[in-house]
Amino acid sequence: MRKQTSTNALNEKRIIDTCGMAVALRVIGGRWKPAILCRLADSTMRYSELKKSIEGISERMLVAQLRELEREGIVRRVVYPEVPPRVEYEITQLGRTMGPMLHAMAEWGRLRSTLNEQRSAEQLAEV
């Protein structure tokens, strides 16, 4: 839970009020959100599929991040009244508007990894 009056929380609020980048970071930040968004970009998935597909995530974290994404209007939770229960998660329309941003981020991430590998290779060559 967040302490609304901590300097920490106030600082974050101030930055978010003045900087679009910070808004975006707030929504897609968090350890597992990139992994979740990657997967839901392609197809809706049920909870257990996400869990299996994201190695290392705990149920608590998966639920927590899905809930946050839902609260932000990025994913939708669809419950099928069956037994055993079935719950599917899908990207919303607002979620789709993140496409270009996510794409740009993924692309830059790849670029950086490439450059990093080159640099490592050069350093090895120097020895």
Add this chain to the structure above:
Amino acid sequence: MRKQTSTNALNEKRIIDTCGMAVALRVIGGRWKPAILCRLADSTMRYSELKKSIEGISERMLVAQLRELEREGIVRRVVYPEVPPRVEYEITQLGRTMGPMLHAMAEWGRLRSTLNEQRSAEQLAEV
């Protein structure tokens, strides 16, 4: 300092190894990095100018985030041997390659804020 063997740290590493988005988030994430990058995008600035211009940041945080950006090769630290000391920070070439990504993030952030305000207005209208 990070504990290299914590589950937490290992999870982060695994995600970064498999997801470009996570790489990007790791580099530009952190409370104050967006604010710093916005400012340095326009012009080089000295330490004290950054401090004055970013309301609420402490010196410890400013230095820490600048150091991280420097280590990642995003900004360059230029020291002028004068008294009193003068240190300027500027975006590197690699830093410039983040342009499209940062732009996409800022744009999406603005979009979301707009939609949010509309939604609030509608909710008020319903009452």
Add this chain to the structure above:
DNA sequence: CTCATTTCTTACTATTTTGTTAGTATCTAA
């Protein structure tokens, strides 16, 4: 009635990030 399955909760602990406060070093000018 008991089991199995799926989708979560809850309580607790560990780790990481951020903030606070009080310094340090250097030289110049008064």
Add this chain to the structure above:
DNA sequence: TTAGATACTAACAAAATAGTAAGAAATGAG
């Protein structure tokens, strides 16, 4: 010699985020 300016550092404390382990609800099958 003392104060002032600039750019930091270090030690500690608070807050936020992430991980672990156990259990709960719903219900059809056996």
